[in-house]
Amino acid sequence: MDDLESWLSARLDALEQRMTGRIDDLCEKVDDIHVRLSQVEELAMKTHISRAKFDNSRREDLIEVPFPDGTPPWNREVDGPDNTGRVVLPALDTIQAVATLTTAQTYGYFRGYWPGEPLPSVRKDCKRMIFTAIGCRMDGLLVDMD
Numbered sequence: 001m002d003d004l005e006s007w008l009s010a011r012l013d014a015l016e017q018r019m020t021g022r023i024d025d026l027c028e029k030v031d032d033i034h035v036r037l038s039q040v041e042e043l044a045m046k047t048h049i050s051r052a053k054f055d056n057s058r059r060e061d062l063i064e065v066p067f068p069d070g071t072p073p074w075n076r077e078v079d080g081p082d083n084t085g086r087v088v089l090p091a092l093d094t095i096q097a098v099a100t101l102t103t104a105q106t107y108g109y110f111r112g113y114w115p116g117e118p119l120p121s122v123r124k125d126c127k128r129m130i131f132t133a134i135g136c137r138m139d140g141l142l143v144d145m146d
Contacts, residue, residue: 064092099127101127110130
């Protein structure tokens with residue numbers, strides 16, 4: 001009986017080692033898939049943003065351009081300037097919608113599209129940068145921006 005138990009124990013140990021090795025291999029492959037998926041997601045978001053900007057450069061009714069991190073901005077609540085509270089970002093579906101942004105909304109959009117960049121001292125410059133971020137060309141743009 002001891003011989004059978006020894007033999008069985010050795011076979012089970014060998015089987016466990018093989019299974020552990022295969023599980024480790026699978027875990028490595030899954031980790032690799034996660035890395036590649038993250039890369040694909042990042043590329044897809046960059047492509048989507050580029051396409052949305054391209055479309056906006058050729059139309060009057062604008063489509064939503066996500067922030068660089070992929071966050072969709074329309075109707076999103078964000079921090080206002082100088083900790084003045086929260087502000088809801090309106091849809092920028094027309095050129096006029098950008099032109100009529102309030103100071104707090106302009107700040108919110110600028111921070112979203114240009115994270116880490118210093119805030120221009122003139123609101124009109126912020127709006128110009130927002131126009132650029134959403135793909136609107138400034139040449140020939142006849143909009144009164146305060």
